[in-house]
Amino acid sequence: MLIDLALKYIWRRRGRALLTIFAVAVMVQLHILANSVLSTYRQDIQRQLAAFAGKVLVQRLPEDTPEGAASGNFVNAHSSLDLATADALLDLPGLDAQASSAVLLAPLARSPMPDTTPALLLVGITPGRETAYLGVFQSAAGALTLPDAHSAILGAGAAEHFAAQPGAQITLLGQAFTVAGVLEAAPSLFNNAVLIPLETAQALLGREETVSAVILTAAQVEDMPGLQAQLAAQYPALQAATNEEMLRSAGTLMSQLDSLSSAITATAVGVGVVIIMIVVVQAVLEQRREIGTLRAIGAHHWRIYSLVLSEALVQSLLGAVLALPIAVLILRLAVGWDKFTTLLPTWLESIGLAALIGVLASLLPAWQAVHINPLEALRYE
Amino acid sequence: MNPPIIETKDVWKIYGSNGVAVEAVRGIDLAVQAGEFCALVGPSGSGKSSLLHLLGAMDTPSRGEVIFAGRLLAQLSDAQRTDLRAREIGFIFQTFNLLPMLTVWENVEIALRLGGVPLAERKQRASALLAQVGLQERARHLPSSLSGGERQRVAIARALANRPRLLLADEPTGNLDSQNGTDIMKMLRVIAEGGQTVVMVTHDFRAASYADRVILLRDGRLRGETHLEGAPDMQQTVERLFQLGL
Amino acid sequence: MLTHALLGLLRCQPMHGYDLKHALEQALGGNREVNFGQIYTTLGRMERDGWVQVAERSEDGRGKKTYEITSLGQQELTRWLSEIAEKPAPLNDAFFSKLLVQRIAGEGSPQVMIAAQRRAYLQQLHAVTVLAADPRLDPVTRLLADGAALHLQADLHWLDLCEERLAAPVND
Ligand SMILES: Nc1ncnc2c1ncn2[C@@H]1O[C@H](COP(=O)(O)OP(=O)(O)O)[C@@H](O)[C@H]1O
Ligand SMILES: [Mg+2]
Numbered sequence: 001m002l003i004d005l006a007l008k009y010i011w012r013r014r015g016r017a018l019l020t021i022f023a024v025a026v027m028v029q030l031h032i033l034a035n036s037v038l039s040t041y042r043q044d045i046q047r048q049l050a051a052f053a054g055k056v057l058v059q060r061l062p063e064d065t066p067e068g069a070a071s072g073n074f075v076n077a078h079s080s081l082d083l084a085t086a087d088a089l090l091d092l093p094g095l096d097a098q099a100s101s102a103v104l105l106a107p108l109a110r111s112p113m114p115d116t117t118p119a120l121l122l123v124g125i126t127p128g129r130e131t132a133y134l135g136v137f138q139s140a141a142g143a144l145t146l147p148d149a150h151s152a153i154l155g156a157g158a159a160e161h162f163a164a165q166p167g168a169q170i171t172l173l174g175q176a177f178t179v180a181g182v183l184e185a186a187p188s189l190f191n192n193a194v195l196i197p198l199e200t201a202q203a204l205l206g207r208e209e210t211v212s213a214v215i216l217t218a219a220q221v222e223d224m225p226g227l228q229a230q231l232a233a234q235y236p237a238l239q240a241a242t243n244e245e246m247l248r249s250a251g252t253l254m255s256q257l258d259s260l261s262s263a264i265t266a267t268a269v270g271v272g273v274v275i276i277m278i279v280v281v282q283a284v285l286e287q288r289r290e291i292g293t294l295r296a297i298g299a300h301h302w303r304i305y306s307l308v309l310s311e312a313l314v315q316s317l318l319g320a321v322l323a324l325p326i327a328v329l330i331l332r333l334a335v336g337w338d339k340f341t342t343l344l345p346t347w348l349e350s351i352g353l354a355a356l357i358g359v360l361a362s363l364l365p366a367w368q369a370v371h372i373n374p375l376e377a378l379r380y381e
Numbered sequence: 382m383n384p385p386i387i388e389t390k391d392v393w394k395i396y397g398s399n400g401v402a403v404e405a406v407r408g409i410d411l412a413v414q415a416g417e418f419c420a421l422v423g424p425s426g427s428g429k430s431s432l433l434h435l436l437g438a439m440d441t442p443s444r445g446e447v448i449f450a451g452r453l454l455a456q457l458s459d460a461q462r463t464d465l466r467a468r469e470i471g472f473i474f475q476t477f478n479l480l481p482m483l484t485v486w487e488n489v490e491i492a493l494r495l496g497g498v499p500l501a502e503r504k505q506r507a508s509a510l511l512a513q514v515g516l517q518e519r520a521r522h523l524p525s526s527l528s529g530g531e532r533q534r535v536a537i538a539r540a541l542a543n544r545p546r547l548l549l550a551d552e553p554t555g556n557l558d559s560q561n562g563t564d565i566m567k568m569l570r571v572i573a574e575g576g577q578t579v580v581m582v583t584h585d586f587r588a589a590s591y592a593d594r595v596i597l598l599r600d601g602r603l604r605g606e607t608h609l610e611g612a613p614d615m616q617q618t619v620e621r622l623f624q625l626g627l
Numbered sequence: 628m629l630t631h632a633l634l635g636l637l638r639c640q641p642m643h644g645y646d647l648k649h650a651l652e653q654a655l656g657g658n659r660e661v662n663f664g665q666i667y668t669t670l671g672r673m674e675r676d677g678w679v680q681v682a683e684r685s686e687d688g689r690g691k692k693t694y695e696i697t698s699l700g701q702q703e704l705t706r707w708l709s710e711i712a713e714k715p716a717p718l719n720d721a722f723f724s725k726l727l728v729q730r731i732a733g734e735g736s737p738q739v740m741i742a743a744q745r746r747a748y749l750q751q752l753h754a755v756t757v758l759a760a761d762p763r764l765d766p767v768t769r770l771l772a773d774g775a776a777l778h779l780q781a782d783l784h785w786l787d788l789c790e791e792r793l794a795a796p797v798n799d
Pocket of ligand 1: 396397398403404405423424425426427428429430431432
């Protein structure tokens with residue numbers, strides 16, 4: 001192998017190599033960034049879906065709602081049910097009444113990402129039936145019940161937003177509320193939620209006659225299919241989403257996210273390959289005479305190939321190593337994201353990606369280098 | 382009689398550049414026996430380098446055959462010819478062609494590596510080779526800090542690294558002043574006297590006079606040859622030098 | 628040349644024959660012995676011509692003479708040094724004469740003659756090249772050796788020309 005020689009060649013043009021490594025690092029960190037953000041988001045969706053296990057969300061979407069539009073956010077703010085229908089639904093047999101409730105949903109603050117849970121989500125819910133929405137999640141502080149008309153339960157994210165603890169006063173749409181309890185850290189749908197009594201919410205939003213949706217929980221898990229069948233028979237105009245259906249539609253979103261992430265990765269690889277290829281093609285051009293000499297004194301093709309491959313790989317791998325600190329820095333500074341649960345595996349994966357970049361980038365220059373004639377050593381005299 | 386180390390049979394090299402064919406080598410028959418020190422002398426452009434590249438398995442003839450130790454070069458694969466250059470043929474260039482990024486020692490070591498010598502042996506042999514050309518003190522220097530004569534000595538050590546059966550040299554003194562040129566020729570002479578087969582190409586009769594066999598080349602053809610035997614009698618030479626005037 | 632070398636030595640100081648021999652040998656780098664008889668006869672001829680004169684005769688039985696340069700001798704030395712040195716005319720090349728005669732007589736072959744001559748020149752060239760490279764060599768002889776090498780190279784190139792014009796190649 002001629003790796004020592006490759007390192008010396010890189011050292012000879014270290015200024016250029018540094019720029020190349022930096023450019024590759026930027027490309028690889030793009031992959032890390034996209035993957036981290038998207039897979040964090042993906043986990044969030046999955047946990048939300050898990051939290052909805054055993055529940056049916058009944059909504060009536062406006063006629064013009066496109067197919068699958070509700071997929072990401074299971075709860076659609078445009079959905080509207082009249083109170084009579086809501087009451088009838090809650091009277092269906094086989095329900096766990098404590099865990100079933102009509103809800104009124106309204107985004108209070110938008111999320112920076114489209115099609116995701118709002119940064120603050122107002123949830124009007126019948127007091128005493130908070131578990132219909134909160135499900136299995138536990139309290140971090142205070143109680144998860146709404147004691148009076150102007151009390152509120154905050155998700156962890158919402159609590160952070162208001163900097164509020166149980167007992168504190170917050171103002172929503174001009175109305176003061178007392179914080180009754182704060183939820184443990186949970187997926188965004190819960191994390192960003194602000195629960196207040198349903199009637200208060202209806203009054204605040206001027207929607208006394210309607211709710212957004214009804215959350216139904218079957219008393220027994222095996223009652224679910226019957227419940228669904230009944231809903232389908234009696235209320236064909238309503239959309240009843242179970243956690244399985246949500247999973248299915250979320251699958252569409254997730255595969256879209258996957259394609260997006262793959263597209264970003266492919267772009268990163270493509271640009272990385274081009275950058276390294278340009279640099280290594282130029283390097284081979286400058287090394288023609290030396291490569292010719294190596295051929296003349298008996299270097300086989302594979303040695304020349306390994307020389308060029310090493311030059312490409314060293315730069316692409318160093319780029320990958322440099323990509324992690326850059327990605328962390330960007331996530332911290334620009335996005336303020338501090339949940340890097342997937343960062344390390346993504347980074348390890350990007351080492352592999354960098355190796356791929358190196359190999360692909362070396363193909364053209366290696367082909368050129370391998371075809372350098374031993375007589376090349378004797379030209380340019 | 383053993384087969385020659387290197388032999389050509391009616392070998393031609395014709396370069397075709399933009400429709401103009403240049404006949405650089407025109408039907409040369411040459412046979413060099415083991416142990417010979419052979420000089421090919423001719424003016425610039427007479428096809429010396431072209432012929433040497435054919436002998437060194439660096440180029441392929443347009444016509445005719447080149448036979449190395451009984452093996453027809455045309456029948457060898459590129460990899461086999463590369464192996465030949467690595468192990469059995471040492472090449473010395475007019476322009477030294479050392480690898481500028483590598484130290485003197487590494488330049489010799491890399492040749493051993495290409496010859497497939499194991500690491501431990503490489504270390505010891507590279508140093509021994511440098512000692513042989515009197516450069517052990519410069520082992521850690523880069524070629525750029527060496528004089529032309531020293532660089533050519535490194536190149537000789539490199540060419541000899543894998544104990545080749547044939548040593549080829551293309552104008553080894555062409556880029557050197559006369560003192561350094563003479564030192565290199567003395568070194569080649571010593572190497573040849575150790576039994577090494579050497580084929581050298583030069584336009585310099587002084588360099589050629591160190592060989593045992595001087596072959597004249599002109600316009601791509603051989604023009605006769607001369608065998609030079611025996612060391613010159615120095616005392617007699619000195620006497621002769623003064624004869625003219627005194 | 629011997630005449631003028633002796634004049635040059637005597638210009639520095641008067642000397643007797645034996646001193647002159649030593650001084651001359653030293654000036655030539657100490658490689659060559661100069662014939663004493665030759666010095667003796669040359670001195671005699673120079674005395675006759677009035678270029679040198681006897682300055683002193685030793686009183687011992689052998690009567691050793693110390694010579695000194697005369698003003699006539701000084702004039703001759705100056706004239707000789709300023710005169711351009713002539714080389715033998717090109718037509719005087721011995722090998723060329725042989726080629727010429729071979730052509731006239733139609734005997735032998737120019738190819739064989741050229742090949743033999745080339746071999747001799749190459750051998751001589753090797754000798755002077757090796758000599759010039761000898762680090763123990765005195766500078767005078769080295770200059771001569773390098774000069775001889777250059778001449779021989781020119782002769783070898785000229786042989787090529789002769790061969791090209793007169794003969795087809797031949798191996799010896
Ligand atoms: N790669 C080449 N392409 C075209 N012509 C060449 C090439 N190499 C050499 N020649 C020509 O072939 C002739 C012989 O060249 P070369 O073998 O280098 O001679 P020498 O080494 O004796 O000077 C010259 O006329 C030269 O211009
Ligand atoms: Mg040449």
